[in-house]
Amino acid sequence: MSALVGVLCLALAGTALAQEDLREISAREADDHKVAQIRFVHRGAKRIKGETLRSAMLTQEGKRFQRRFFRNDLSGLVNLYYSKGYRDAEIVRKLLRLDAKNRVHIHIEINSGALWTVRALTLVGGAPFAADTLRAQVGLRAGAPLDYGKVLEGERQLQVFLNQRGYPHAAVRNEWVGDDRASRSTEVVFHINPGRKMYFGAVEVENLDQLYTRKELIERYLHFEQGDLYNPEQLAKSREQLAKTGLFRSVFLLTPETGDSLQPVVVRVKERKRISLSAGAFFSNTEPRVGGVVQHNNWLGRGARLSLNAGWGKPEQGVTASFTERNLLGTGADLVLSAGVTDKWQPTKQQGNPDDQRQVALLTANDSVLNGFLFIPFGGGEATIRQYINTATFNYLAVEHLWKAEATLTKGWREIYQAQVSISGEDSRTRPDPSERIDYAPKPLEPGDEGETSSDETTGADDLFGDSDFDFSGKGNFSAQDEVIDYSDGKIPVTADWLRILTERERSVNLKTEFLRDSRNDPFAPTRGALLRLTGLYAYSFTLGRHQTYVIDGEAAFTYYQPLSRRLVLALALQGGGAASLREGRLLPQKYWSAYGGEGSVRGVEYEAIHVPGGGRLGLNMRGELRYQWNSFGLVGFWDRAQVWRKPSQATWWGMVDGYGVGLRYVLGFPLRLDIAFNDGSLNNEPDEKQWWRRLYQRKQLYFSIGQAF
Structure with a gap:
């Protein structure tokens, strides 16, 4: 007990000493000193x-004290109480004190007084509308607190009610009469003058002969027709829709004075440039590429868009032409028709296939280890060869050459929602890059080892194409190469024979749907909000010389931005998906395989280097960034993590691949981004004797691009 008394005494003594350090000053003396504390004391209840x-208040803790602002703050505090119905509120006392560090402590004592109420609600005027109909719009009643904000809201609701019923010149004002200080109540009176009832008249487009845009296009976005009841909200919606087309630099809908009940409307617009040209570049250790877009935004004055998008460099290059018809048939939906061809480079890992006689012939002729099994008494033979090839993997850089034609219908609503449905036809050819070599990695056989196979395909399927250029049966030289090459060394040159074996030709028809919810405050450099994207795909696919199958593919992606302070933002992203063949015993075509790695998923890892033999069916990608921004300069720390699996039972948190690093940002109208990233080494075969900093240096990747990473 004595110890507790001692602690209380010390606390009181410390408080007394602190109070002694504060000296009272005037507002003039407090000028330009930093404000340490603003404290309010309430007489009676805390309202x-x-x-x-x-x-x-304009005066804020941590900011400099300004005498002229402080005087306005005191009046503003009293007015705030007035607006809540405390019409007798007053500042009883204000005290400014300076501490030993020359910081200002502000003490304000407030007496709110009694709460005033609405004694009666009276409507003056308003014909031809009934008083009860108008009173229902106000939202006030007798006995309610005299809240000035609610009175103004009632005035606004009356104005909107009259405007929507064809009275654009309606005038509404409020008045407080008959103050009774004994009961602390007053009467609220609304004076209502509806004015003349109006209808929309003729629509004129100003300087139409100087515009490239057709009048019919402008009229398509108007939410009213001649003869409709005049409604200012319809004017506002029409202006908003015209501005959203992106065709105009400015949009005005003018309503000149008129002597009758028909209100003419004049549309005044200024057009943007119709043809635009943009270019971009991305640089990293292994992924340099450039691209550009040429676009006509108002083809034939109909608001249609023509564009040509071209890119060059790895990992993806090609050209795509598209046509966009906006506000299709007045539905608010956009139709996009596109066609193009692309080349995409991606690491691919295939499992050895002992059922492919061409593959068996090449391996037995050029792999000295496999060839030796033919001469081992009682230990060789076909069974051993099959076991050996089953364990082998072919890891190589594949090139997908894709022709694609697509039609997409997109509809947005309520600013943040968007739905999309598309149908496309694709013709793709995937084969090893002839300029690279194939990494060949057979697993040494142990006694009793029968090997593993990832193949789930039924053999003997019909050739649905009948394309002789890709019918490899009976073709090719499967003997040893002219140059002595031993595949057991781990490298296989990409010869014509291996191109035939590893080439996959696939055609498909795809139906894709997508739902989007975007509440971000900025699509290019968001600091708050979230983005949710749900995608589903159903495809009919047939692969040359192998099979036909049906494919389903789904993906969910969620991105979230949370400001931690005025300069610090936490950005998080989660993406996952899976694909499957609906025909039992049929392989999933390569273009539906899941893979991660590179700037768009895991920085520090080469493009799509996170994959599994035979293709991943499931994938998960997590990303996080801590972004600090000071004016135009920014600093970012990031961590990316991903993995793919063939089966759900194989999924594990500990087997995932990590990438991490730091980055610089510079905002020049748009963010310029420079990132240096490192991976966790799980994909690298590095000797353990190397020093850690050398291993880390070898894992580095540099990225330079435009915009945030996500």
Whole structure:
């Protein structure tokens, strides 16, 4: 007990000493000193929270004290109480004190007084509408607190009610009469003058002969027709829709004075440039590429868009032409027709296939280890060869050459929602890059080892193409190469024979749907909000010389941005998906395989280097960034993590691949991004004797591009 008394005495003594360090000063003396604290003391009940009072002041803690602002703050605090119905509120006392560090402590004592109420609600005018109909719009009743904000809201609701019923010149004002200080109540009176009832008249497009845009296009976005009841909200919606087309630099809908009940509307617009040219570049250790877009935004004055998008460099290059018809048939949906061809480079890992006689012939002729099994008494033979090839993997850089034609219908609503449905036809050819070599990695056989196979395909399927250029049966030289090459060394040159074996030709028809919810405050450099994307695909696919199958593919992606302070933002992203063949015993075509790695998923890892033999069916990608921005300069720390699996039972958190690093940002109208990233080494075969900093240096990747990473 004595110890507790001692602690209390020390606390009181410390408080007394702190109070002695504060000396009272005038507002003039407090000028330009930093504000340490703003404290409110309430006489009677606490009517308004201190946080609300502080937010209503220009004087803020941590900022410099300004005498002229402080005088306005005191008046503003009293007015805030008035607006809540405390018409007798007053500042009883204000005290400014300076501490030993020359910081200002502000003490404000407030007496709110009694709450005033609405004694009666009276409507003056308003014909031809009934008083009860108008009173229902106000939202006030007798006996309610005299809240000035609610009175103004009632006035606004009456104005909107009259405007929507064809009275654009309606005038509404409120008045407080008959103050009774004994009962602390007053009468609220609304004076209502509807004015003349109006209808929309003729629509004129100003300087139409100087515009490239057709009048029919402008009229398509108007939400009213001649003869409709005049409604200012319809004018506002029409202006908003015209502005959203992106065709105009400015849009005005003018309503000149008229002597009758028909209100003419004049549309005044200024057009943007119709043809635009843009270019971009991305550089990293292994992924340099450039691209450009040429676009006509108002083809034939109909608002249609023509564009040509071209890119060059790895990992993806090609050209795509598209045509966009906006606001299709007045539905608000956009139709996009596109066609193009692309080349895409991606690491691929295939399992050895002992059922492919061409593959068996090449391996037995050129792999000295496999060839030796033919001469081992009682230990060789076909069974051993099959076991050996089953364990082998072919890891190589594949090139997908894709022709694609697509039609997409997109509809957005309520600013943040968007739905999309598309149908496309594709013709693709995937084969090893002839300029690279194939990494060949057979697993040494142990006694009793029968090997493993990832193949789930039924053999003997019909050739649905009948394409002789890709019918490899009976073709090719499967003997040893002219140059002595031993595949057991781990490298296989990409010869014509291996091109025939590893080439996959596939055609498909795809139906794709997508739902989007985007509440981000900025699509290019967001600092708050979220983005949700759900995608589903159903495809009919047939692969040359092998099979036909049906494919389903789904993906979900969620990105979230949370400001931690005025300069610090936490950005998080999660993406996952899976694909499967619906025909039992049929392989999934290569273009539906899951793979991660590179700038778009895991920085520090080469492009799509995270994959599995035979193709991943499931994938998961997590990303996080901590972004600090100071004016135009920014600093970012990031961590990316991903993995793919063939089966759900194989999925594990500990087997995932990590990439991490730091980056610089510079905002020049748009963010310029430079990242240096490192991977966790799980994909690298590095000797353990190397020093850690050398291993880390070898894993580095550099990325330079435009915009945030996600």
